Amino acid sequence: MEIADAVVIGGGHHGLVAAAVLADAGWDVCVLEAADGVGGAVRSAELHPGFTADLFSAFYPLAAASPVLRALDLGGCGLQWTHAPAVLAHPARPDGAPAAVLYRDRERTAAAMDPRDGEAWLRLCAQWDAVGDAVLRSIFTAFPPVRGPLQVLRRVGTADALRLARFLVLPVRRMGEELFAGEGARLLLAGNGGHADIPPDAPGSGVFGWLLAMLGQQYGFPVPVGGAGELSGALARRATAAGAELRTGERVERIDVRGGRAVAVHSATGRTVRVRRAVIADVAAPALYRDLLPASAVPDRLRADLEQFTWDTPVVKVNWALREPIPWRNPGVAGAGTVHLGADERGLARWAGEIESGTVPATPFALLGQMTTADATRSPAGTESAWAYTHLPRGVADDESADRLAERIDEAVEEFAPGFRGRVLHRAVQRPGDLQAADPNLVHGAVGGGTMQLHQQLVFRPVPGLGRSETVxxxxxxxxxxxxxxxGVHGVCGWLAARAALAEQGLLGGLRRRVTSAALELIYRESPSAR
Known part of the structure; x- marks a missing residue:
């Protein structure tokens, strides 16, 4: 039997961050990863000779903005970033009409808009300059955040803070209508809002559109040179350099609990690791509470809350190896790393309505990546490694629906870029079941770890509780x-878990444990109506 200060279950990017942080603090850390390699949903592979495909995530504005990843100095572990000439493009129609294009140069972005919208875009950027870092601090710290909101309050004052709060809960379509006169600028917000699984007319969709648009404006949508797997590789090297031990092919089956504490972890290979201090679970919340913990350790009320846990919508992804770049009707799209494709403003609302009503979309809105445009190492000169993904409704993840939707993605690209299909050397579809088979955390092909809609954020994530990494x-x-x-790829979930574990061992650790335990007891105590 082995002994470690901490066991990290799962070698996804959050787990690797947690391992590095704990090892930096001098802890003896063991990472147990079920797959043959680390990375989780940050991996790449050669699906066609000479062409590198990112299997899951691909563009990383949140990673560029993350103070957690910056603090780990991954450049010293071999990570290099690169950018496409343009951050993203959103062609509204397939007739070659000008596309909305976001560049890292805000003046260039604004210059391509209607003059009135250009000025409004620069005011939006100025607003981000004033409060963006404080908003990110609020997002990237344990709940409830304190310093971030106080920074916002000091900078904008009480009255404008209320106006900012209203602005941040706007639906993205309403936000665009209030800010801009023309469709182009509104599409930059709405298309970015489409990266989350929040309908464009739902509260909270606006903050995602605004956040990603402004991150794209400030940091771009960078990609790792050589593929997404290079980011995971750098994290793995960083963790092992600090002293963490990474073990792959070790699927954890259960966690032992004695005296209300996690004391050991068992893998399917028969390995048992006793735990002195902490277990960090980089796994989906339902799997942790339902599968890994003994039933006696999970309060009935928490188990009931998990029945309401909502996954984000299933993903269907198509990967292409192309003999030449995509022949866009609109040349402004050619230089964009990310392309928002297949829907204008009304089309986005219609697409989201079909998803929410359980209908496989007839005309999907797709996120498309031109990877060689962003990183010349991804395929031979003159070719393109590309992908696109879209969503199925919840509860619809069968292969027939996925294949039908994948074909509609091809049709959409062909409509905006006639001759596209003739340039395809190789095509590979990743259905929801394929995604889950490659990474068990991507349940039903959901890539966000659970819906990002308001009812499952903040203190409601993953269930109504503390909104923190501590568990029962x-x-x-x-x-x-x-x-x-x-x-999102930012490392904060793993960092917060590691910091909470370290704090429990600190001078005030005993008080912290008692306060947390009392709060959790209050939250999950059985109510009279449940008896």
């Missing part, structure tokens, strides 16, 4: 995208 079991912390602040 002492020494056990949730460090996956199922925890606050949720999906």
């Amino acid at each position: 079991v002492g020494g056990l912390y949730l460090g996956s995208a199922s925890a606050h602040p949720g999906g």
